[in-house]
Amino acid sequence: MRLSVAKVFLSLLFVLIVGGSVVGGSRVMAQTGASAASTAGISQTDRIAALEKQNADNAVAIAAAQTAGDNAWMLVSAALVLMMSGPGLALFYGGLVRKKNILGTMMQTFAMMAVITVLWAFVTYSLAFGEGNAFIGGLHNVFLKGVGLAPDPKYAATIPLQTFMVYQLMFAIITPALITGAFAERMKFSAMLVFMVLWALFVYSPMAHMVWGKGGLLNASLGGRFPTLDFAGGTVVHVTSGVSALITALYLGKRLGYPKVPMPPHSVVLSFIGACLLWVGWFGFNAGSALSSGTLATSAFVATHFGAAAAAIGWSVAEWIRQGKPSALGAISGCVAGLVAITPAAGFVTPMSALWIGLIAGVGCYFMVVKVKAAFGYDDSLDAFGVHGAGGTMGAILTGIFANSVINPIFGKDNAGNPLPTGVLEGNAHQLLNQSVGVAIAWSLSIVGTLIILFIVDKLVGLRVSEDDEREGLDLSQHGEEGYDWAH
Amino acid sequence: MQKIEAVIQPSKLDAVKDALVEIGVEGMTITEARGHGRQKGHTEFYRGREYSIDLLPKVKLEVVVADAMLDKAILAITTAARTGAIGDGKIFVSKIDEAIRIRNDERGEIAL
Numbered sequence: 067m068r069l070s071v072a073k074v075f076l077s078l079l080f081v082l083i084v085g086g087s088v089v090g091g092s093r094v095m096a097q098t099g100a101s102a103a104s105t106a107g108i109s110q111t112d113r114i115a116a117l118e119k120q121n122a123d124n125a126v127a128i129a130a131a132q133t134a135g136d137n138a139w140m141l142v143s144a145a146l147v148l149m150m151s152g153p154g155l156a157l158f159y160g161g162l163v164r165k166k167n168i169l170g171t172m173m174q175t176f177a178m179m180a181v182i183t184v185l186w187a188f189v190t191y192s193l194a195f196g197e198g199n200a201f202i203g204g205l206h207n208v209f210l211k212g213v214g215l216a217p218d219p220k221y222a223a224t225i226p227l228q229t230f231m232v233y234q235l236m237f238a239i240i241t242p243a244l245i246t247g248a249f250a251e252r253m254k255f256s257a258m259l260v261f262m263v264l265w266a267l268f269v270y271s272p273m274a275h276m277v278w279g280k281g282g283l284l285n286a287s288l289g290g291r292f293p294t295l296d297f298a299g300g301t302v303v304h305v306t307s308g309v310s311a312l313i314t315a316l317y318l319g320k321r322l323g324y325p326k327v328p329m330p331p332h333s334v335v336l337s338f339i340g341a342c343l344l345w346v347g348w349f350g351f352n353a354g355s356a357l358s359s360g361t362l363a364t365s366a367f368v369a370t371h372f373g374a375a376a377a378a379i380g381w382s383v384a385e386w387i388r389q390g391k392p393s394a395l396g397a398i399s400g401c402v403a404g405l406v407a408i409t410p411a412a413g414f415v416t417p418m419s420a421l422w423i424g425l426i427a428g429v430g431c432y433f434m435v436v437k438v439k440a441a442f443g444y445d446d447s448l449d450a451f452g453v454h455g456a457g458g459t460m461g462a463i464l465t466g467i468f469a470n471s472v473i474n475p476i477f478g479k480d481n482a483g484n485p486l487p488t489g490v491l492e493g494n495a496h497q498l499l500n501q502s503v504g505v506a507i508a509w510s511l512s513i514v515g516t517l518i519i520l521f522i523v524d525k526l527v528g529l530r531v532s533e534d535d536e537r538e539g540l541d542l543s544q545h546g547e548e549g550y551d552w553a554h
Numbered sequence: 555m556q557k558i559e560a561v562i563q564p565s566k567l568d569a570v571k572d573a574l575v576e577i578g579v580e581g582m583t584i585t586e587a588r589g590h591g592r593q594k595g596h597t598e599f600y601r602g603r604e605y606s607i608d609l610l611p612k613v614k615l616e617v618v619v620a621d622a623m624l625d626k627a628i629l630a631i632t633t634a635a636r637t638g639a640i641g642d643g644k645i646f647v648s649k650i651d652e653a654i655r656i657r658n659d660e661r662g663e664i665a666l
Contacts, residue, residue, distance in 0.1 A: 328605045389599050399601060436602030
């Protein structure tokens with residue numbers, strides 16, 4: 067029934083359009099016919115000119131319509147990714163700390179929303195996405211010079227460059243915010259600010275440029291030397307933040323009393339809300355990375371959702387078997403691990419592959435957090451490395467295995483017009499090497515960059531709060547307020 | 555005068571309160587408390603880490619009654635608060651020397 071209504075509607079539309087152009091055409095003929103009845107040739111030339119003009123007008127109208135559609139989705143996506151930081155990540159991390167540190171923990175993420183934004187406008191957008199060499203962008207776009215409303219076809223041909231800029235900014239915000247989970251409950255707010263500014267400049271910007279920037283070493287779509295498949299930031303966001311997180315946890319040392327004093331999460335409820343906001347926000351993160359609202363966005367959206375679901379199941383089942391009960395914290399941690407792992411793969415893999423990637427990451431991250439962390443004894447307080455570093459690395463490698471040219475023919479076509487294979491399962495074994503190079507560079511840059519920055523900040527302002535301040539909690543010692551006021 | 559301090563399961567508070575009001579006890583003080591007796595605690599797991607929680611949530615109820623009321627009050631509490639399982643709580647009784655109503659300086663049992 068509905069189909070036939072649609073058919074009638076479409077036929078009507080067709081009649082209207084054809085009728086309209088015939089009427090328009092005859093008007094042209096009438097005008098020319100009045101000037102010189104004998105010059106049929108001129109009349110024909112004019113008709114062709116009129117048709118050409120109409121064709122051009124149509125092309126402009128079609129482009130405008132596509133921009134309207136794509137831009138709408140990209141602005142929504144940018145907002146969704148910001149929502150992942152605040153309140154998503156702030157709640158997720160905030161619930162996992164002790165209650166004397168909740169505001170301090172939330173403020174670390176919120177500070178990124180403000181500070182990284184200003185820094186992005188000043189210089190880091192240019193370093194990440196400006197014209198430069200294979201490793202880092204230049205200074206052509208400092209203070210957003212030249213970043214206007216016209217699209218940059220190399221990045222996204224159908225949306226204003228400013229939309230692209232503000233969308234990428236949201237990634238630059240959440241990436242350093244993820245690190246804060248590793249040094250939770252013990253870092254000075256001032257030191258954290260200096261560290262993050264330097265980290266955004268010298269770790270995030272070069273990594274983003276290498277993978278996504280024009281001429282970047284690892285850029286798969288703009289002809290990089292080692293084309294690494296990273297759809298939405300598995301290496302740029304999760305490997306860099308996760309590995310840097312491990313370094314900060316090792317450099318700062320354990321929290322006072324860890325692991326003897328029990329430090330259970332003060333509210334899994336808050337973490338639960340945060341994780342669910344992350345899940346929803348991640349649609350903007352991954353499906354938005356299509357930089358348009360077409361079929362690729364759908365593909366990434368579906369893969370994202372399936373990856374999260376499978377990982378939540380994977381972690382929960384592993385926990386159920388080993389500890390006898392499936393916990394709420396386990397289920398939401400698994401979901402986040404799956405979202406991390408599917409990030410580089412979304413937009414390259416089929417829904418079934420997404421289920422596999424999620425399942426592997428869910429179980430894998432569970433063992434990283436429960437077994438590996440306990441074996442080495444480092445205090446990655448909220449498991450930023452166990453989830454983002456490990457999940458990001460697994461995801462990046464698995465992307466090279468499961469990537470499929472049916473979903474995204476990123477390597478172009480051969481002479482016969484068939485898309486070139488992308489992943490290992492399709493026959494492109496070489497891609498595993500490319501992915502490994504991407505991962506190795508992300509690890510190396512994060513380790514070296516973070517170590518140097520930590521050393522500088524430690525000498526400059528000192529990294530840790532005093533023992534008294536740590537006992538009192540970051541809320542009071544760093545911000546002079548308390549998250550929960552039980553007296554009133 | 556006698557003071558009864560009863561540490562009970564939080565879920566039994568309403569039943570105990572009603573039982574005491576029914577036999578004519580007019581005032582009481584309630585505190586949310588944590589503690590354990592022979593029951594000990596339980597274990598919780600967060601991301602594989604084991605936490606033994608040995609102090610469990612309880613409610614502590616304090617009521618001061620006239621000597622004649624003591625046995626009735628104790629019976630009311632034990633009847634209302636008992637589930638028969640470990641962790642039901644305990645009652646402590648002690649002698650009170652004086653009671654004073656702040657509003658009008660009444661003293662002794664009349665002040666209760």
